[in-house]
Structures are given as C-alpha cells and as structure tokens.
Amino acid sequence: MTTTKFLLPESGIPETWVNLMPDLPSPPPPPLHPGTKQPIGPDDLAPLFPMGLILQEVSTEPDIPIPDEVRDALALWRPTPLIRARRLERFLDTPAHIYFRYEGVSPAGSHKPNTTVAQAYYNKQEGIRKLVTETGAGQWGSSLAIACQLFGLECEVFMVGVSYDQKPYRRAMMETWGGTVHRSPSALTSAGRSQAEHVSGSLGIAISEAVEVAASSPDTHYALGSVLNHVCLHQTVIGSEALAQLELAGEYPDVVIGCVGGGSNFAGIAYPLIRKSLREGLGTRFLAAEPAACPTLSRGVYGYDFGDTVGLTPLLPMYTLGHDFVPPPVHAGGLRYHGDAPSLCALAKSGIVEPRTVAQTAAFAAAVAFARTEAIVPGPEPAHALQVVFEEAAAAREAGDSRVILFNLSGHGHFDMAAYAAYAAGELTDLTFSDADVEAALAKLPDAPSLT
Numbered sequence: 483m484t485t486t487k488f489l490l491p492e493s494g495i496p497e498t499w500v501n502l503m504p505d506l507p508s509p510p511p512p513p514l515h516p517g518t519k520q521p522i523g524p525d526d527l528a529p530l531f532p533m534g535l536i537l538q539e540v541s542t543e544p545d546i547p548i549p550d551e552v553r554d555a556l557a558l559w560r561p562t563p564l565i566r567a568r569r570l571e572r573f574l575d576t577p578a579h580i581y582f583r584y585e586g587v588s589p590a591g592s593h594k595p596n597t598t599v600a601q602a603y604y605n606k607q608e609g610i611r612k613l614v615t616e617t618g619a620g621q622w623g624s625s626l627a628i629a630c631q632l633f634g635l636e637c638e639v640f641m642v643g644v645s646y647d648q649k650p651y652r653r654a655m656m657e658t659w660g661g662t663v664h665r666s667p668s669a670l671t672s673a674g675r676s677q678a679e680h681v682s683g684s685l686g687i688a689i690s691e692a693v694e695v696a697a698s699s700p701d702t703h704y705a706l707g708s709v710l711n712h713v714c715l716h717q718t719v720i721g722s723e724a725l726a727q728l729e730l731a732g733e734y735p736d737v738v739i740g741c742v743g744g745g746s747n748f749a750g751i752a753y754p755l756i757r758k759s760l761r762e763g764l765g766t767r768f769l770a771a772e773p774a775a776c777p778t779l780s781r782g783v784y785g786y787d788f789g790d791t792v793g794l795t796p797l798l799p800m801y802t803l804g805h806d807f808v809p810p811p812v813h814a815g816g817l818r819y820h821g822d823a824p825s826l827c828a829l830a831k832s833g834i835v836e837p838r839t840v841a842q843t844a845a846f847a848a849a850v851a852f853a854r855t856e857a858i859v860p861g862p863e864p865a866h867a868l869q870v871v872f873e874e875a876a877a878a879r880e881a882g883d884s885r886v887i888l889f890n891l892s893g894h895g896h897f898d899m900a901a902y903a904a905y906a907a908g909e910l911t912d913l914t915f916s917d918a919d920v921e922a923a924l925a926k927l928p929d930a931p932s933l934t
C-alpha cells in the first residue's frame with residue numbers, strides 16, 4: 483500500500499538519444515531564414531550554435547550516441563526515479579494506476595540540466611568561451627550556469643523581469659554557480675531598449691537580448707532551453723529511462739501527460755513512447771497540458787513565426803499566439819511562451835498529441851493535493867500536468883477502468899513558495915488575456931509561406 487519506487491543502476495543511463503524526426507508521419511516543414519524566406523542551412527546557425535548541435539538539429543538518424551563526458555555529467559543525478567503514486571490514487575479514489583518520473587532531483591531541480599550539460603559539452607569542444615541565454619522562472623538559467631561550471635565556460639543570463647522580481651533566490655543560485663544575471667528587458671541590448679515599456683518582460687524579449695549578445699561576439703554562443711530539435715532530443719533520456727523502469731514495474735501506460743512551455747520536457751517523456759506507439763501501433767494517448775493564460779496549441783494558429791519577440795531568429799513552423807504576444811504573468815513562468823517546438827506542433831496537428839488547457843488555480847489545487855499525498859511540492863509548471871492527471875483519474879473512476887497514467891513531474895516548486903503562499907491566501911486568480919491582444923499579435927505574423 484505504500485509508494486513504490488523504480489530505480490535503475492547508474493549504468494541505466496541511456497547510451498543514445500531518441501530522434502523522433504525520421505518516425506514522424508508528417509514531419510514539420512523546414513525553418514526559414516527571416517530575410518530570404520529560404521530554408522536555413524547549417525551556416526546560418528553557426529554564429530549561435532556549435533556544429534555538433536547544428537548537426538543534431540537537422541539529423542535524420544533515429545538514435546544518436548550520447549558522448550561519455552555527457553553521460554558522466556548526467557550520472558550526477560540520473561537515472562531519476564519512476565514512482566507509483568499509490569497515496570494519490572487512494573486520495574483520488576481512482577482505479578487508475580498513476581506513475582510519474584521525478585526530474586526535481588537534478589541539481590537545478592528540473593529536467594533542464596539534461597540538455598545544458600550536452601550543450602556545454604559541444605560548445606566547449608569547439609573552443610567557445612561563453613554561453614549566453616534567457617531564463618523565465620530561472621530554472622533554465624540556473625541549469626545552464628551549473629553546466630557551464632562543470633565544463634569550464636562562462637555563463638551570462640537575461641532573466642524575464644517578473645521572475646527576476648519574484649525569484650531572488652533563483653538568481654542567487656545562478657550566481658553561486660558562477661553565472662552573471664541581468665533583468666530583462668535590460669538597457670544592455672537594443673532589443674531590450676526597444677521593449678522597455680513591457681516592464682514585466684517575457685521569454686520572447688529575453689531571447690532577443692541573448693541572441694543579440696551571442697551574435698555580436700565570435701567566442702560567445704547562445705543556448706536555448708526548449709523548442710529546438712536538439713533540446714527535445716537531449717530530454718529523451720527521461721522517456722528512455724521510463725521505458726526501462728516500466729518494464730521493471732510490469733506495466734505500460736495508456737496515457738502519457740506532460741506540461742508544455744516550449745515542449746522540451748513533454749518531448750523528453752513522450753517521444754520515446756510515441757516512437758514505440760507509432761512503430762507498434764499501440765494507440766497510446768499523449769496529452770499536452772498548457773496554461774489557460776498562454777494556450778499555444780489550443781488557441782494559436784499554425785504558421786511560420788519568429789522564436790523571439792523582436793524577430794531575430796529563423797522562422798519556425800509552429801502553433802503560435804504571435805511573437806509579440808505578452809502572456810499574463812502567471813506563476814508558471816516556464817510556460818509563458820508564444821510558440822512550441824515544431825516537432826510537437828506537427829504531432830498536435832496530426833492528432834497524435836492532444837492539447838489540454840488548465841487554469842492557474844486548478845493547477846495549484848492539484849499541486850497542493852499532490853504535496854499532501856506524495857510529499858513532493860511540484861513546480862507550478864508540472865502542476866498543470868497534474869491537473870490533467872486528476873481529470874484522467876476521474877475519467878477512469880467514471881468508466882470503471884484501471885488505465886495506466888504516466889506523467890512527468892518536470893521539477894519541484896521550492897523556489898515558487900511565494901506562489902503557494904498567494905494560493906493559500908486566496909490571492910491567486912485565473913489571469914486571462916484579451917482576444918484583442920491575441921488578434922493584434924496574430925496580425926503581425928511575418929510574411930511567409932502559409933501552412934495549412
């Protein structure tokens with residue numbers, strides 16, 4: 483009757499990353515150069531990324547070897563546990579079997595270091611001195627800071643204004659690991675100066691600032707925390723470990739659930755299982771939880787858009803709310819992004835992944851119930867996935883089936899206790915955006931071939 487934990491020995495760290503691209507029934511169209519509107523080539527990305535990562539970005543190999551140095555760094559906290567949430571099952575009075583991967587055991591407390599150690603490794607290999615990036619809730623910036631420290635690189639971070647103000651300890655963590663942190667929008671870049679009136683900032687604006695700094699110096703590269711293929715690729719250790727652990731548990735999921743900001747932790751848990759489901763015709767369901775305040779897959783349009791606010795990045799084929807849409811400042815800072823990974827958008831478009839929207843207060847109610855049963859305090863981002871787990875558990879009760887649910891608990895909420903305090907005080911509201919704001923942002927999509 484107690485919680486059951488499935489652990490793998492250290493040697494259980496996967497030897498390859500899962501590249502879903504060659505298995506996609508309808509792969510996404512190529513990213514386009516923002517000026518010429520032609521498909522971008524490796525040279526276009528070279529000012530920002532090392533060739534090792536660019537090759538992964540365009541790879542059609544189904545399995546990509548993980549370098550030993552990267553596996554060695556991953557071994558600091560991997561494999562992460564698979565846990566059966568029996569106390570939660572009892573609390574929800576559901577016949578469903580609920581399993582979760584817990585990524586909060588990493589140094590930064592989330593899944594993000596899975597990719598930062600890989601990105602730091604490939605940059606170091608190519609003689610880069612410094613990595614610069616943006617961060618939302620601070621998870622990404624701290625994950626990059628520790629990875630840079632492990633591989634001997636400098637680290638500079640533009641942090642979304644609202645999070646910088648709400649999360650001083652996340653900033654202290656980045657600085658402890660040797661990183662330099664700026665509040666975004668900053669006066670250090672022309673992108674930041676041009677967006678100064680958006681005082682609370684957004685991931686899009688911070689990306690613009692980081693890209694500008696990286697592009698203007700040859701020994702400095704950019705690191706992106708989500709959306710791109712190589713980031714999704716690096717996260718697939720989550721799903722590959724899950725497959726091995728589920729075998730130990732003697733079960734296989736009927737439904738897989740993750741939250742979506744840009745799509746990387748969702749890709750991490752889901753892509754290895756999507757590949758298996760497609761190859762073996764398993765019919766597993768895959769549910770993507772997004773915040774009602776930034777419902778990219780549910781409410782966005784499918785088209786080419788910039789990855790950032792100012793329009794410096796390549797045009798990506800994705801569901802988008804418009805690159806200059808500034809989502810309301812919900813506490814799940816990591817989910818406030820106007821687009822999503824092109825691979826995930828292609829999966830949503832073909833119906834393999836179903837989006838679900840979750841209101842902020844419902845997410846926190848689910849998170850508190852989880853904390854009181856399974857003892858882990860979830861980050862506000864995976865709290866959105868949890869609410870969808872609750873809905874599936876209720877559906878199982880009504881249907882009287884014992885469906886197996888697997889979800890990714892992408893990180894803990896130890897740096898989000900101010901949000902929990904606001905929830906407890908009844909001060910948290912379901913922030914909404916105006917339709918006019920979305921329409922205005924969508925009217926400014928770049929002029930590019932339409933995708934239907």
Ligand SMILES: *Cc1c(COP(=O)(O)O)cnc(C)c1O
Nearest residue numbers: 621708743744745746747816893
């Ligand atoms: C950043 C973050 C997310 C959202 O990013 P994805 O790329 O969509 O995974 C989700 N959960 C946690 C804990 C995060 O730190």
